Amino acid sequence: MATDSTRLRRLLAEELGECCDADVEARIDELEELAATTPSDRERDLSALSALSDGTRHDIVRYLAAADGELCVCELSPLVDVSDSAVSHALSDLHDAGLVTRRKEGTWRHYDATARADRLLDALDDTRGER
Structure with a gap:
């Protein structure tokens, strides 16, 4: 999933106190898993x-x-x-x-x-x- 992660990085930095690339990648992985497990017949x-x-x-x-x-x-x-x-x-x-x-x-x-x-x-x- 290609995305501009600037805002996500800011959110994570605010929540975690600091944020690195691994934090952003981990959160994106969690979000992609959520999307994959959400049933939908749009x-x-x-x-x-x-x-x-x-x-x-x-x-x-x-x-x-x-x-x-x-x-x-x-x-x-x-x-x-x-x-x-x-x-x-x-x-x-x-x-x-x-x-x-x-x-x-x-x-x-x-x-x-x-x-x-x-x-x-x-x-x-x-x-x-x-x-």
């Missing part, structure tokens, strides 16, 4: 967070998580006050992000929140002390 995480950043999609996931079972587009449209087409588009984005499941039955599509969506909503609620 694309999936950002996709899920991006999907929740839109008000309509956020509301839809909340309604699906709170519902007792699946809901159809025609049941969600009155709740979010947008067209069936806009709801369908939002649901497609949520499905692509792994936050809703969909099941087709005849001409109807039924949607439900995934366990990941439930956990994300729980985490958001926990940070506000709700739920």
Whole structure:
């Protein structure tokens, strides 16, 4: 990892009283180990967070998580006050992000929140002390 270590050197010198190249290298090694052991699927995480950043999609996931079972587009449209087409588009984005499941039955599509969506909503609620 190529980096300008000037600020890190200053931090270590302040914390340790003095700092040499070996101290900087040791700390960089520790930080690289931290990065290597930190689980991350950046694309999936950002996709899920991006999907929740839109008000309509956020509301839809909340309604699906709170519902007792699946809901159809025609049941969600009155709740979010947008067209069936806009709801369908939002649901497609949520499905692509792994936050809703969909099941087709005849001409109807039924949607439900995934366990990941439930956990994300729980985490958001926990940070506000709700739920």
